[in-house]
Amino acid sequence: MSRAFVKESDAVEELPEKLVSEHRNLVTPEGLRLIEVEVDRLQDALAEGQRSGDRDVIQRVSRDLRYWNQRLTTAEVQAAPQGTDTVSFGATVTLERDDGRVQKFRIVGEDESDPSKGKISYVSPLAQALMEKSVGDVVMAGAGEAEIIKIE
Structure with missing residues (x-):
């Protein structure tokens, strides 16, 4: 049937598929x-x-x-990290930024990330900068730097 004969209220607008990473x-x-x-x-x-x-x-x-x-x-x-020597997926990392702020982030999957709750995606720039780093290492964090002060 031609769309010309479909009542406006019966028309269902096509939704685009959600993009998958x-x-x-x-x-x-x-x-x-x-x-x-x-x-x-x-x-x-x-x-x-x-x-x-x-x-x-x-x-x-x-x-x-x-x-x-x-x-x-x-x-x-992914299993919980086996050690706390280096940052890996699932680790919780405490950072001290160059402005003195201390922040704690857990590195998680994309769908479970919520930066406002301290959960960042493993593909985020900050998580990528942290991966395989150790306590005492300094990484770029936004416009500044941050030192890793604890890995859990």
Whole structure:
């Protein structure tokens, strides 16, 4: 049927797919659990949308579910760091910036990163600068420098 004969209220606008990172999908055990919880939540939301017949909800949730299912199937769970000699995925690093601020960051997967909660993605510039460094090393952190003062 021609779109000319579809009522405006019946038309569902196509949503673009969510972009998936080209980086490996490294996750902490907690990050995997967050993905699993999101998939479960979206499956419930899809079932509710199908019951109510809300095509906009079905389309939006289906798109989100495709993204999170893909993230779930490609997740590579990383064990906790074995030591604290050098910074690695999953480590918590305490930095002292050149302006005297002390900050603590945990290096996690892309989907679980939340800088406001001290979780940075392993592909972020700061995490990349920290990887394989040791206590006492100085790295570029934004416009300034920061010294690694503790690795957990």
